[in-house]
Amino acid sequence: MKKTSINLLILFAFLCIFGCNKKENQSKTQAQPMENIQVSDYGVTSKGDSIKKYTLTNKNGMKLEVINFGGIITSLTAPDKKGKYEDVVLGFTKPEDYFNGNPYYFGALIGRYGNRIANAKFTLDGKSYDIDKNDGPNSLHGGKEGFHTKFWNIEPLKDTKFPTLKLTYTSADGEEGYPGKLTTTVFYTLTDDNALEISYEAETDKPAVVNLTQHSYFNLSGNFSKTILDHELQINADKFLPVNETLIPTGEQKAVKGSPFDFTVSKPIGKDINADDDQLKKGKGYDHNWILNGSGLRSIAKVYHPESGRVMEVLTDEPGVQFYSGNFLDGKFDAKTGGKNELRTGLCLETQHFPDSPNQPNFPSTELKPGQKYHSKTIYKFSVKK
Numbered sequence: 001m002k003k004t005s006i007n008l009l010i011l012f013a014f015l016c017i018f019g020c021n022k023k024e025n026q027s028k029t030q031a032q033p034m035e036n037i038q039v040s041d042y043g044v045t046s047k048g049d050s051i052k053k054y055t056l057t058n059k060n061g062m063k064l065e066v067i068n069f070g071g072i073i074t075s076l077t078a079p080d081k082k083g084k085y086e087d088v089v090l091g092f093t094k095p096e097d098y099f100n101g102n103p104y105y106f107g108a109l110i111g112r113y114g115n116r117i118a119n120a121k122f123t124l125d126g127k128s129y130d131i132d133k134n135d136g137p138n139s140l141h142g143g144k145e146g147f148h149t150k151f152w153n154i155e156p157l158k159d160t161k162f163p164t165l166k167l168t169y170t171s172a173d174g175e176e177g178y179p180g181k182l183t184t185t186v187f188y189t190l191t192d193d194n195a196l197e198i199s200y201e202a203e204t205d206k207p208a209v210v211n212l213t214q215h216s217y218f219n220l221s222g223n224f225s226k227t228i229l230d231h232e233l234q235i236n237a238d239k240f241l242p243v244n245e246t247l248i249p250t251g252e253q254k255a256v257k258g259s260p261f262d263f264t265v266s267k268p269i270g271k272d273i274n275a276d277d278d279q280l281k282k283g284k285g286y287d288h289n290w291i292l293n294g295s296g297l298r299s300i301a302k303v304y305h306p307e308s309g310r311v312m313e314v315l316t317d318e319p320g321v322q323f324y325s326g327n328f329l330d331g332k333f334d335a336k337t338g339g340k341n342e343l344r345t346g347l348c349l350e351t352q353h354f355p356d357s358p359n360q361p362n363f364p365s366t367e368l369k370p371g372q373k374y375h376s377k378t379i380y381k382f383s384v385k386k
């Protein structure tokens with residue numbers, strides 16, 4: 001072989017090896033979406049904790065913003081029918097409003113017990129426990145210093161298919177009156193099909209009760225000074241749980257058929273919300289738990305906003321969902337898009353076990369024993385209908 005041919009061969013081999021390496025590097029980069037998670041300073045709490053904000057971006061440009069105070073989702077964008085991405089979750093304009101109480105639980109992780117426990121007490125294994133009474137006679141959302149007020153450790157995960165945050169918080173035995181040291185892990189993943197996936201895990205060292213959820217308020221119009229009464233909602237539930245004056249389930253499991261609580265066929269939220277109905281009066285609107293049909297991870301609800309074309313589908317493996325129509329929003333805080341967070345400008349679909357389960361033996365159990373692992377998964381998936 002001539003010298004030039006040998007040189008050419010060497011050059012070809014070199015190019016090939018270099019080219020292959022480059023390809024390998026590229027696929028590694030694709031498998032490491034760390035570039036899709038940005039960290040920035042968010043604010044400082046009155047206790048001096050400096051709070052960080054994590055911004056996750058998927059391949060379509062959809063963004064999820066989460067802070068390590070309360071595991072709070074401060075922003076989540078979704079496309080409208082023209083492809084315009086806008087924020088669809090309510091929130092405060094000032095960081096300190098999240099840190100100093102967050103009266104509406106905007107965007108927060110809720111624990112240890114999402115929803116109400118009657119008279120702020122329950123009995124477990126023959127022992128009675130008094131928990132924080134922060135909602136009239138009852139305990140709501142884990143007590144005044146529930147998980148929504150805690151500093152969560154956040155780790156952006158490497159080598160995951162989609163950008164994922166791992167949040168952990170260890171709640172001491174006796175915190176807010178609850179038994180058992182509870183180690184909680186929550187994963188937030190933003191997938192390329194525009195879904196926010198939330199997975200919850202927990203373990204305890206003593207018998208405990210657990211009911212974790214997420215308290216984001218959605219307004220698919222992208223304008224937080226508008227009400228959600230024009231949003232169309234469908235819930236796959238034939239029954240719901242009527243409540244007493246303090247919003248504790250009476251224990252009855254009532255058919256929705258023929259009542260304002262029937263969302264088996266999609267209808268505007270505003271259609272029946274002001275009907276002359278005892279349960280709507282007690283809730284000041286919808287603030288009830290629907291008993292979801294089926295079991296396992298399944299589609300349980302759909303919200304559609306006709307004007308923007310935005311659709312949000314909710315999937316969960318939980319037995320219930322609290323549909324709350326923002327009846328306690330009272331215009332005291334500025335909305336992120338201007339105006340105020342007024343009555344019914346946001347809706348919550350809080351996937352969960354039933355309220356007051358520790359006191360209601362006929363409800364699915366919320367007990368967690370040492371050695372068991374609590375698991376729960378919920379997906380909020382966004383799309384458009386033209």
Ligand code: GLA
Pocket residue numbers: 103104105115140247287322324328348350
């Ligand atoms: C839950 C409750 C409501 C209300 C909100 C927070 O969804 O069911 O009654 O307390 O939280 O304002």
